[in-house]
Amino acid sequence: MGRLPLASEVIELPDSFEAVQAHFLERGWTDGLPIVPPTAERVEAMLAGIDADPDAVVGTIPPLWGVATIEKVAINAVMAGCRPVALPVLVAALAAMLEPAFNLYGVQATTHPVAPLLIVHGPAARRLGMHAGSGLFGPGHAANATLGRAVRLCLWNLGGGRPGAADMATQGSPAKYSYAIAEREDASPWEPLHASRGLDAGESAVTVFGGEAPHNVNDHVSQHAPGLLSVVAGTAATLGSNVGWYLAQSQLLVVLGPEHAATIAADGFTRADVQRYLYEHARLPLRRRKLGGMWGIQDWPRWMTTADDDARLPIVPGPEDVLVMVAGGPGKHSAVVPNCCFSRAVTRRIDRWPGPDAGG
Amino acid sequence: MTLVRRGIPTVVVTTTAFEALAHHEAHTLGMEALPLLVIDHPLGGEPPARVAQKAAAAVAQLAARLGR
Numbered sequence: 001m002g003r004l005p006l007a008s009e010v011i012e013l014p015d016s017f018e019a020v021q022a023h024f025l026e027r028g029w030t031d032g033l034p035i036v037p038p039t040a041e042r043v044e045a046m047l048a049g050i051d052a053d054p055d056a057v058v059g060t061i062p063p064l065w066g067v068a069t070i071e072k073v074a075i076n077a078v079m080a081g082c083r084p085v086a087l088p089v090l091v092a093a094l095a096a097m098l099e100p101a102f103n104l105y106g107v108q109a110t111t112h113p114v115a116p117l118l119i120v121h122g123p124a125a126r127r128l129g130m131h132a133g134s135g136l137f138g139p140g141h142a143a144n145a146t147l148g149r150a151v152r153l154c155l156w157n158l159g160g161g162r163p164g165a166a167d168m169a170t171q172g173s174p175a176k177y178s179y180a181i182a183e184r185e186d187a188s189p190w191e192p193l194h195a196s197r198g199l200d201a202g203e204s205a206v207t208v209f210g211g212e213a214p215h216n217v218n219d220h221v222s223q224h225a226p227g228l229l230s231v232v233a234g235t236a237a238t239l240g241s242n243v244g245w246y247l248a249q250s251q252l253l254v255v256l257g258p259e260h261a262a263t264i265a266a267d268g269f270t271r272a273d274v275q276r277y278l279y280e281h282a283r284l285p286l287r288r289r290k291l292g293g294m295w296g297i298q299d300w301p302r303w304m305t306t307a308d309d310d311a312r313l314p315i316v317p318g319p320e321d322v323l324v325m326v327a328g329g330p331g332k333h334s335a336v337v338p339n340c341c342f343s344r345a346v347t348r349r350i351d352r353w354p355g356p357d358a359g360g
Numbered sequence: 361m362t363l364v365r366r367g368i369p370t371v372v373v374t375t376t377a378f379e380a381l382a383h384h385e386a387h388t389l390g391m392e393a394l395p396l397l398v399i400d401h402p403l404g405g406e407p408p409a410r411v412a413q414k415a416a417a418a419v420a421q422l423a424a425r426l427g428r
Contacts, residue, residue, distance in 0.1 A: 063381065063384075063385060064384055064385070064388045065388050065389065109381065160384070160388075165380060165381065165384070166381050166384060166385075168377070168378065168381060297404075
């Protein structure tokens, strides 16, 4: 492969599955599940999946600021079970998470149960075999499961995000094991999400969103957009949500099931209409918000000050802070993913593919 | 530490639940000398009188950290 020797320390262990797993568990290097042993050969093969120097630094990962070189990221990708084709996506996702707007320190260390959700867009999703259909948030899809797990292992081993030590989530979240999806571009009435965020639809990209686990939107009866979107809005605006208390950073991700998206689009609603509708309707009367949550310690602009307890104030700064995409299989369900109200979504182009077909 | 280097009296306030994270963070960033003021967890959700009590109890610690 021509890249040896690797910079990382080589550990000699007995040639036994049990011994290797026990060592990694004992050292605290895994999420609790068995790992693929990152042998030099496997790491070499992983590094062949990217056009980058193994010593190149992607960044330092909070909260404990481990240095993420391409090689270290590759090791964690091997451990997670990724194929080499996933490495450029993983590296782009980490770079996106390290942009200041994402506030990875906050996402990692907060008491709030949030995790970075990866949404893989364009040709990269097809190249990896990312699943965007039935049960996309759940198990059974190797590309999704291993990519999401690789992110977690990087945050765990390079960022030091261990529960109760540096990851201070009060209860944590199943989304912290693995959280990676793709869009149903084939079933979306609108352009892909990354195209709505300034990239070309034909480009490979990844969006990172610091979100809670998905909240279900059940609507089996609505025949029109306003009814259906009212149910989405009701799911988004709940008393126990973090969204809305720090207004400037609050965002919502709405993952519409294809059948719900078709119902909405049949009424002529564009993505912008959906965003505006949810911005206007995903609200609670002020008197409800005064019941608890973060009332009294909220960070709201002065114009939101009012003596009217019936006022329905926004929970995100603007319509563009409602991200809308389509994914899932047959059925009348959608999902709302609330963010952690101090992290903003970042979309980044995926490059560094080896070979001449970059991004294609 | 930028503030400390500028001669501005500085203390980082944390609660007991986050003390270990604060020490890890300070150590990783080479700031072992970071002046840390630790108050009893929790702070959030406490009635104002209890917060005032905790603040009063922290005064001596604060003065010690500020070297007075």
